[in-house]
Amino acid sequence: MSHLVGFRFAEVLLPRPLANGFTYEIPTELSPHIRIGTRVLVQFGPRKIYSAIVIRLHNNAPDNYEPKQILEVLGPVIDDVRNLQFWQWMAEYYMCTPGEVMNVALPSRLKLESETQLQCLIEEEYWDENLEAEDREILTITRNSPETTLNDLVKQYGTAAAKRAKKLVDIGVLGIKESIKYHSLEKWIKVVHINAHKKKEIEAILHPKTKAKAQQNIVLAYYQLQAEGHLFITREMLLNRSTSTIAALDALVRKNILEIREIKESALFSRSGVQAAKLTEAQQEAYEKILKTFAENKIALLHGITSSGKTELYVHLMKEIEKSGGQCLMLVPEIALTTQLINRLRHFFGERVSLYHSRMTDRERSDVWESVRKNDPGSQLVVGARSAIFLPFSNLKLIIIDEEHDSSYRQDAPNPRYQGRDSAIYLATLFGAHVLLGTATPSVESYFNTLQGKYGLIELHQRYEGLQLPEVHLINIREEKKKNRMKGNFSQTLIEAIDDALRRKKQTIIFQNRRGYSPKLICEDCGTVQMCDRCDISLTIHKAVHRLKCHYCGREKSIPPACVVCGSIHLKMLGAGTEQIEDELSSLFPGARIERLDLDTAQSKKRYNKMLTDMESGQIDILVGTQMVTKGLNFTKVEVVGVVNADNLLYFPEYRAHERAFQLLEQVAGRSGRSGQVGKVFIQTYNTGHPVLTFVKTHDYKAFYEWQSQERKTFLYPPFVRMIHLMLRHKDLKLLQKASIELTSMLKSVSEILVIGPEFPPVNRVNNYYRMGIFLKIPRNKSYLKTKRQIWSVCLDFFTHPEYKTVKFFFEVDA
DNA sequence: AGCACGCCGACT
DNA sequence: GTCGGCGTGCTC
Ligand SMILES: [Zn+2]
Ligand SMILES: [Zn+2]
Numbered sequence: 001m002s003h004l005v006g007f008r009f010a011e012v013l014l015p016r017p018l019a020n021g022f023t024y025e026i027p028t029e030l031s032p033h034i035r036i037g038t039r040v041l042v043q044f045g046p047r048k049i050y051s052a053i054v055i056r057l058h059n060n061a062p063d064n065y066e067p068k069q070i071l072e073v074l075g076p077v078i079d080d081v082r083n084l085q086f087w088q089w090m091a092e093y094y095m096c097t098p099g100e101v102m103n104v105a106l107p108s109r110l111k112l113e114s115e116t117q118l119q120c121l122i123e124e125e126y127w128d129e130n131l132e133a134e135d136r137e138i139l140t141i142t143r144n145s146p147e148t149t150l151n152d153l154v155k156q157y158g159t160a161a162a163k164r165a166k167k168l169v170d171i172g173v174l175g176i177k178e179s180i181k182y183h184s185l186e187k188w189i190k191v192v193h194i195n196a197h198k199k200k201e202i203e204a205i206l207h208p209k210t211k212a213k214a215q216q217n218i219v220l221a222y223y224q225l226q227a228e229g230h231l232f233i234t235r236e237m238l239l240n241r242s243t244s245t246i247a248a249l250d251a252l253v254r255k256n257i258l259e260i261r262e263i264k265e266s267a268l269f270s271r272s273g274v275q276a277a278k279l280t281e282a283q284q285e286a287y288e289k290i291l292k293t294f295a296e297n298k299i300a301l302l303h304g305i306t307s308s309g310k311t312e313l314y315v316h317l318m319k320e321i322e323k324s325g326g327q328c329l330m331l332v333p334e335i336a337l338t339t340q341l342i343n344r345l346r347h348f349f350g351e352r353v354s355l356y357h358s359r360m361t362d363r364e365r366s367d368v369w370e371s372v373r374k375n376d377p378g379s380q381l382v383v384g385a386r387s388a389i390f391l392p393f394s395n396l397k398l399i400i401i402d403e404e405h406d407s408s409y410r411q412d413a414p415n416p417r418y419q420g421r422d423s424a425i426y427l428a429t430l431f432g433a434h435v436l437l438g439t440a441t442p443s444v445e446s447y448f449n450t451l452q453g454k455y456g457l458i459e460l461h462q463r464y465e466g467l468q469l470p471e472v473h474l475i476n477i478r479e480e481k482k483k484n485r486m487k488g489n490f491s492q493t494l495i496e497a498i499d500d501a502l503r504r505k506k507q508t509i510i511f512q513n514r515r516g517y518s519p520k521l522i523c524e525d526c527g528t529v530q531m532c533d534r535c536d537i538s539l540t541i542h543k544a545v546h547r548l549k550c551h552y553c554g555r556e557k558s559i560p561p562a563c564v565v566c567g568s569i570h571l572k573m574l575g576a577g578t579e580q581i582e583d584e585l586s587s588l589f590p591g592a593r594i595e596r597l598d599l600d601t602a603q604s605k606k607r608y609n610k611m612l613t614d615m616e617s618g619q620i621d622i623l624v625g626t627q628m629v630t631k632g633l634n635f636t637k638v639e640v641v642g643v644v645n646a647d648n649l650l651y652f653p654e655y656r657a658h659e660r661a662f663q664l665l666e667q668v669a670g671r672s673g674r675s676g677q678v679g680k681v682f683i684q685t686y687n688t689g690h691p692v693l694t695f696v697k698t699h700d701y702k703a704f705y706e707w708q709s710q711e712r713k714t715f716l717y718p719p720f721v722r723m724i725h726l727m728l729r730h731k732d733l734k735l736l737q738k739a740s741i742e743l744t745s746m747l748k749s750v751s752e753i754l755v756i757g758p759e760f761p762p763v764n765r766v767n768n769y770y771r772m773g774i775f776l777k778i779p780r781n782k783s784y785l786k787t788k789r790q791i792w793s794v795c796l797d798f799f800t801h802p803e804y805k806t807v808k809f810f811f812e813v814d815a
Numbered sequence: 816a817g818c819a820c821g822c823c824g825a826c827t
Numbered sequence: 828g829t830c831g832g833c834g835t836g837c838t839c
Binding site: 043046163 | 830831832834837838839
Binding site: 014015016017018044045046047048099100103 | 816
């Protein structure tokens with residue numbers, strides 16, 4: 001068997017939650033174009049055509065079925081097998097299928113799926129008289145718009161229409177065709193050249209009295225860009241710089257002064273940015289420690305308080321990678337990917353930075369994918385959110401994970417339910433790349449690893465220019481109420497602080513970890529709370545849009561004028577969200593400029609960006625918001641930070657709640673005190689004595705860690721054990737409970753693991769599915785992989801039981 | 816996950 | 828009788 005002959009069969013992965021790969025035959029003529037990582041078109045099922053990825057090549061003809069043939073080769077999407085190994089690892093580690101991993105890994109532009117198109121084959125005059133009106137309607141639609149799909153019909157007329165259409169196909173009046181929309185992946189860029197020998201014409205354009213001002217601006221912009229050292233001047237850049245329109249540019253092209261050539265984007269040379277700034281003494285020391293840690297092949301954890309200059313260190317490290325020609329990935333929490341950060345990195349790395357996150361368009365994402373795959377200089381440095389770990393790297397040298405502790409690195413639904421930080425660490429080991437974790441408040445896991453000697457710890461505790469840490473004041477809501485010093489949700493102390501800041505033209509940030517106006521609408525007469533009819537949770541009032549919304553399933557409805565049970569019109573709102581806080585602030589400080597930053601207002605990119613620039617330039621006095629105000633924003637005029645109520649952070653029923661509370665409070669506190677004045681933080685609470693708050697007050701991470709790790713050691717939580725959360729779902733509550741109880745007892749057969757539960761999660765019904773969870777605790781000295789396999793086999797066994805077949809389940813590994 | 820097939824209740 | 832509901836099982 002010679003490898004020159006090529007393989008006869010390919011195992012492919014489909015973007016579906018299927019446990020195994022599927023084998024297709026390779027037509028001889030396609031054989032030379034197919035390798036591992038090639039994207040191919042295959043038929044799967046009776047009609048549908050999908051793009052799939054080749055994961056294995058072989059010559060073993062299957063004996064129990066006749067494989068279908070690969071229809072077409074779409075080209076490579078992954079060049080380095082290590083990326084596929086990464087997918088495989090993730091599926092196994094996070095207990096899901098490789099298809100599910102593929103589904104999140106690939107930008108959707110790379111996932112083709114055919115649609116069934118219908119065409120009317122017979123002229124109206126020959127239509128059978130016996131056809132019903134609905135049939136005629138289907139025929140009319142398909143005749144008028146020949147691209148009508150089966151899905152279009154279903155969307156418009158319901159599933160019945162699909163059955164009708166199939167009948168029409170059977171009797172031969174309707175034709176059926178699978179159609180796929182192909183996408184070109186190569187990006188062509190229009191590059192502009194100037195014909196310098198056209199001296200006279202150029203002089204004429206540049207003449208101060210020229211009538212063609214727009215054209216003059218373009219020529220000037222061209223010279224400006226050239227002077228800045230750009231090797232390629234694209235049409236895009238020219239139009240942006242000159243503010244002229246395409247019309248003016250076309251005129252110059254017609255005069256033969258400018259010339260436009262199209263080149264592939266991958267052929268562009270990218271200009272690098274400026275040199276990195278010199279490090280301070282403390283930073284230099286930290287830098288050397290990081291290098292030393294890397295030299296020992298260890299992961300480095302950089303524990304540096306806000307404003308200690310972590311980003312400068314990142315830049316220095318990335319500069320080194322840039323010089324060596326390797327690829328570097330910088331992970332950032334999604335909401336911290338602000339223009340502020342991007343501009344800063346562009347300054348240092350010019351056009352060698354690529355962005356990758358979910359708010360980008362599909363086209364932009366697949367462009368970055370291709371660019372990384374080809375190892376273009378334009379994507380030597382990728383700054384991205386969680387999903388950037390799936391990019392097809394081939395020469396990855398360094399991964400930086402900023403805000404390492406951030407909970408948004410975890411994807412909690414759907415599968416794969418993975419921890420992006422931990423996955424990135426595994427990715428790095430596949431490539432032999434170094435990893436730097438950066439944070440002001442390390443996660444308990446990471447800090448634990450430094451104490452175990454697994455990670456190197458680098459501390460950077462000197463703030464810039466001797467900036468001082470903010471003063472934290474705890475305000476006892478109960479006491480304030482007694483003294484009649486609460487106005488709505490605000491204590492007199494906080495009001496006075498805001499007032500003082502306003503008078504001195506300083507900014508204030510108010511943090512409330514809940515969006516909407518109020519989380520509960522309750523009837524004062526019968527006590528009925530407006531609940532979501534699909535979930536076991538109260539509906540949140542969104543006053544601005546006058547609607548009730550479910551934050552779990554997304555359903556919304558208008559606010560009822562009266563109680564739906566007793567008809568009473570005495571409806572009261574309980575609890576406060578950001579909208580209400582904003583309202584209260586406007587009446588407390590009528591003249592102040594107040595803005596709100598939360599998921600609802602950040603929907604519009606424009607409004608979001610405006611808010612950030614207004615905040616920077618001092619156009620906003622008070623910014624109210626959820627966690628979004630705690631991330632990535634470097635506002636320099638903020639002096640006061642207020643936390644409306646810390647208690648809902650502290651008493652969340654989850655073992656990580658205290659860690660999260662500490663991190664959030666420290667971060668929001670860190671927003672203040674960059675203006676030269678010492679920042680002031682006011683935390684309102686009923687529990688001034690809570691340990692977390694005392695640690696925040698003294699900014700004492702180590703004390704917090706000691707306390708928290710003691711708790712987790714005592715009550716057996718990670719990092720002292722491994723923990724997996726197994727969740728069961730079903731529409732029938734009784735069946736779900738029975739299944740959960742039985743499975744729990746079966747899982748106890750797996751040796752040495754601790755099985756806890758089953759218990760209901762805080763919200764026990766979402767989208768009409770009841771949920772029950774089982775916690776599995778696994779000792780650290782036991783093989784994680786082997787135990788997971790045992791758990792899998794118990795579950796597979798259990799869920800093939802006829803009674804429990806319909807119960808759905810999923811795992812949250814390292815929950 | 817889709818999608819088809821097939822088995823049962825309610826409406827011409 | 829037929830239509831349409833959803834439960835069940837397969838997809839190379
Ligand atoms: Zn009522
Ligand atoms: Zn809901």
